[in-house]
Structures are given as structure tokens and as C-alpha cells.
Amino acid sequence: MADPIPTTPAARKPAVLLFATDFSDASRFAATTAREHAMRAAPSELHIVHVLEAMVAPMSLEVFAVENTGTVLGQALEDARVRLQALCREVECGANVTIKGHLRVGASAAEVIALAQEIAADEIVVGSHGRRGFTRIVLGSVAEHIVQKAPCSVTVARPRDASGDLVIEAACRECIAVREASKGESQWCARHAEHHPRAHTYADKVEGVAGGWQSILGSQQG
Secondary structure, eight states, X not given: OOOOOOOSOOOOOOEEEEEEOOSSHHHHHHHHHHHHHHHHHOSEXXXXXXXXXXXXXXXXXXXXXXXXXXXXXXXXHHHHHHHHHHHHHHTOOOTTEEEEXXXXXXXXXXXXXXXXXXXXXXXXXXXXXXXXXXXXXXXXXHHHHHHHHOXXXXXXXXXXXXXXXXXXXXXXXXXXXXXHHHXXXXXXXXXXXXXXXXXXXXXXXXXXXXXXXXXXXXXXOO
16 A cells, blocks of 8 residues: 655745844844844744954954954954844744854955855845945945845845935925916926926925915925
8 A cells, every 4th residue: 555645745944034234223123124024934044144344354253263362353353242142132033933143254245245155045134324425435335235246135124214315395385376276277386397307395384374285296296
């Protein structure tokens, strides 16, 4: 008699997620995202990596630690180890998610990408500082480099920023007059009816105008 066909499905290979942290506020927000993704993909592995920036990366972390014992870099390494261990405990996800910490020395983006390849990561989660202008030119964007070179999907977790580059302008009185006179058939005054490089965004209420003008249109391109 033939053996019965097994009805229990084969165990699924655990999903592998890699979360890169620099212990900043942006990374703390990203940690929540990484934890949520790991729990959603369970059974899974959540690898947490911190890269200690150094001009020259050593052959191994152990060699680096021994050679720099008692130095400023050695102390930085020990501090990073303590913080990484605390973070691993903080993001604990239950029995179906295995947490593993990694501490590396070198260029952040390159080390994160290398680790992702080593562990065959399915997803990388990283925070973004949202740097702009001169700061970004000088420091570059680790998140951007990871997105460009990563061997897998990358999630850039960034908290909603209500300020951003958006400037809320007071509603144009001439536009309001046009809307009232046309009973909504026309929306813009002659000046704002011209093409503009960016959309106009108006505040909900305008001081001195009865009732204000509700921004039901959101932003409009002139």
C-alpha cells in the first residue's frame, strides 16, 4: 500500500529583512516600520545593522576592536554595541521573528548592501533624514545609495512632515472675487490664470474676508 500523500504544507522559508540604523530619530521611526514588516512576513528574520563610519575599514571587526581598545574609536565601537543590543531587545517581535544584530565598520551604504547580499535579504528598511541643498551635496544620501545599489527591495521609512517645502499662501482676494462674481464658473484672477512653475495652495481662511474661502480645490495649477 502506497504511503499517504502528506497534507501538511511544507514549511515556508523565513523572509529575511534587513534594517539599517544610525540610532537617529529618523531611524527610530524606521525601526517601527521594520518591525511591522517582519511581523507581517512571519516566520521571518529581522537583521539590524549599524555601521560605524571609518576612513579605512579593517579586515574584520574583531581586529578593529583589538587594535583600537582604549581609543576614541574603540569607545565608539563599544557604545554602538551597547545601543545595538538595546535596540534588538526593543524591537522584539515574538517567537515567529528572529532578531539578529550586526555591527560593521566602513562606509554605511556599502556595508549595508554587502550584508544584504550575505544574508540574501528580501527587503531592506532604512530611514531618511530628508537632507536637502548643501548638506545633501556634502554628506550624500545613504538611503539613496542603498536604493540604487541594493540587491533587493528597499523601503525608505520617513515620518510625515507637514512643513516640508510647501508654503501655504493666503488666498488671493482677486481670485475670491472672480469666484463669487462667476458663481464658481471661473476660479482664477488674470494673474493666477497664467502658467506658474508650481501649484497655488491656499489657506482655509483669510483674515478680513467674511467666511474665508474653503480650500476645496486643494492645489491648482495656474
